[in-house]
Amino acid sequence: MSGPYGQPGYNPQYQNPYPAGGPPPPGWNNQGGQQGFMPPPMPHPNMMGMGGNPNPHYAEGGEADKYNLQFSDRTIRAAFVRKVFFLVAIMLGVVAIMTAIPFFNHDTRLFVARNLGMYWAAYGIFFAVYLSLMCCESVRRSFPANIIMTAIFTLAVGYMTMMITVHHNVVSVLLTLIICTICCGSIIIFSTQTKYDLTNMMGIMFILSMCLMVFGLVAMISAIFFKVKFIYMVYAALASLLFMFYLAIDVQMLMGGRKYEISPEDHIFAAVQIFLDIVYIFWMLLSLFGSSK
16 A cells, blocks of 8 residues: 555554553552553554555656655655644643543542443443554544544543553652653654664564563463562563554654655554554553552
8 A cells, every 4th residue: 555655655454463461550560559450452553564665756757856756755754744743742632631630639530440341441442443543544544534533542542541540649650751751752862863774673573572462461470360570560661662662663654764654644543653652651661660549
């Protein structure tokens, strides 16, 4: 599948899961607090199934036409990047506001903490909408359907994050937020400045993701049945590092000029992927540094 700008687009028919179904991170921490909830599995497109274009700016009309086409592509790509980061900022802002509400209203905090069914309802909505956005090109590229679906998706993730954070005190949540912001900001700057093409490592990332998923199952069994929480802490640390690497890859695919690129038509696709990278990093870091209320 190619966009009208000669760039290879994502092929969401090929799916590769993120490390999924680890032990329940939100409540299992070094302080030995109460049990929280397990973050949902995050499917990640299998970029090994994409086609590369080693020279996407080639034109046959001479150097002048080639230069004009390159300039046009750079302009389109720059506008695309701004749009994606603007969407990501709005989505993260909504999640941050929803997460802060229980800390300012005790009744809301109790309601969220005691209604586990709403968490699973939010998870079901999240997963269904996510699959629709990733697998249905007509949905994510059609206005206003793509905006409506993205809004529903953001609210679902926001409620899940709110449910996770109510089991931690406000100081640990703020500490995790600061650490996550510094890490993600550094990764974004690095991935945009480095000349190394990280998108070439998707095969390695797939293998590491599968290994981490198996390790996560072992850690879950150890934490729940044998009360060995240290293994889960190792899992959470490795998962946060892996998702930081995924964030760097997704940012490079957004910026373009690499072996694999995201089509400028797929701004919703790119925004959702980067948004989930950051949210999952926050969840994993919270399980490491969080302290139960």
